[in-house]
Amino acid sequence: MKTSTTLELSQFAEDVLNGLSSTPKTLSSRYFYDDEGTRLFQQIMQLPEYYLTRAELKIFAEQKEAIGEAFTSGADAIDLVELGAGDGTKTAVLIDHLLKKSVDLTYSPIDISQEANDVLSQRFRSQFPDLRINPHTGDYFKVLGSLKNSNGRRKVLLFLGSNIGNFLQERALDFFGQLRSMMNAEDRLFVGFDMQKDPRVIVAAYDDAQGVTAEFNLNLLRRINRELGGDFDTSKFSHYAQYRPAECAARSFLISREKQTVSINALNSTFDFEQWEAIFMEISQKYTHPMIEEFAEKSGFEIEKEFFDAENFYLDSLWRPSQNRER
Numbered sequence: 001m002k003t004s005t006t007l008e009l010s011q012f013a014e015d016v017l018n019g020l021s022s023t024p025k026t027l028s029s030r031y032f033y034d035d036e037g038t039r040l041f042q043q044i045m046q047l048p049e050y051y052l053t054r055a056e057l058k059i060f061a062e063q064k065e066a067i068g069e070a071f072t073s074g075a076d077a078i079d080l081v082e083l084g085a086g087d088g089t090k091t092a093v094l095i096d097h098l099l100k101k102s103v104d105l106t107y108s109p110i111d112i113s114q115e116a117n118d119v120l121s122q123r124f125r126s127q128f129p130d131l132r133i134n135p136h137t138g139d140y141f142k143v144l145g146s147l148k149n150s151n152g153r154r155k156v157l158l159f160l161g162s163n164i165g166n167f168l169q170e171r172a173l174d175f176f177g178q179l180r181s182m183m184n185a186e187d188r189l190f191v192g193f194d195m196q197k198d199p200r201v202i203v204a205a206y207d208d209a210q211g212v213t214a215e216f217n218l219n220l221l222r223r224i225n226r227e228l229g230g231d232f233d234t235s236k237f238s239h240y241a242q243y244r245p246a247e248c249a250a251r252s253f254l255i256s257r258e259k260q261t262v263s264i265n266a267l268n269s270t271f272d273f274e275q276w277e278a279i280f281m282e283i284s285q286k287y288t289h290p291m292i293e294e295f296a297e298k299s300g301f302e303i304e305k306e307f308f309d310a311e312n313f314y315l316d317s318l319w320r321p322s323q324n325r326e327r
């Protein structure tokens with residue numbers, strides 16, 4: 001890496017600079033979701049190989065009665081707050097059910113993508129004209145503070161799509177610990193976990209035959225070109241996904257097909273790639289039940305109720321703040 005001057009950099013620019021200067025090179029998957037990335041992710045969710053969305057949707061469709069009871073048990077009114085809501089298709093199933101049960105409900109989807117929030121808000125406003133919906137476009141790390149306000153209603157935080165699997169373990173614990181410190185005793189956290197299963201099923205979900213996941217990863221290079229004046233030639237990179245069963249972790253990489261130099265104007269820098277050098281793009285952690293129990297305990301929660309699909313492919317787990325530990 002060669003940088004000629006010191007620059008005032010945006011967070012995105014700074015993270016790209018740090019990531020491409022480290023060994024191995026890395027780019028943070030949180031930047032996947034510009035508007036184009038959001039559109040590509042909607043396509044991924046429809047792919048035959050991407051079982052995660054279907055499994056979670058099935059849990060919601062088949063167990064909405066029990067999930068609704070668990071959300072509302074002991075509470076007169078609930079505020080659903082969804083972190084990284086995406087298109088909200090799965091959440092709509094729960095909201096529809098809760099409204100039919102005349103639950104006093106508000107819904108606050110938070111997403112970093114304006115496109116995702118616009119699509120969701122438009123759909124939900126026509127599908128649920130009576131729902132009080134407060135969409136927020138922004139980074140969920142930055143709205144954590146506002147969750148603390150207690151209005152006497154139970155907050156149920158939704159973190160679906162096995163999104164937590166995209167955090168390295170230490171950061172995941174830290175994030176849930178922060179959520180815990182913002183929650184009141186009656187609040188709940190509802191988390192989607194993708195479970196350990198046949199490695200072949202998992203690796204296919206991150207390496208689909210149509211190449212949409214490859215485009216999703218390459219879009220981050222295009223985003224750097226668009227927003228930071230980069231000159232990545234995406235035809236010189238290929239997507240590679242692997243799953244390591246002993247670690248329960250799927251990882252995605254972009255591989256430089258040849259020796260090349262990429263320049264990024266906003267960083268005033270160039271980056272050298274060796275032939276076959278990898279950029280680490282994303283981890284998608286899979287879980288065993290003991291891992292989830294340990295995760296809840298270490299981040300200050302108790303598991304209240306669990307909802308598996310019939311194949312045990314996926315788990316939605318409802319957590320309450322643990323009372324024997326003040327964080």
Ligand SMILES: C[S@@+](CC[C@H](N)C(=O)[O-])C[C@H]1O[C@@H](n2cnc3c(N)ncnc32)[C@H](O)[C@@H]1O
Binds near residue numbers: 041138
């Ligand atoms: C893997 S998708 C999951 C979408 C949805 N929860 C689901 O289960 O289908 C992740 C979503 O989180 C959003 N997102 C990613 N990082 C975010 C952040 N730091 N703050 C807010 N939203 C974020 C993305 O824009 C995207 O819509």
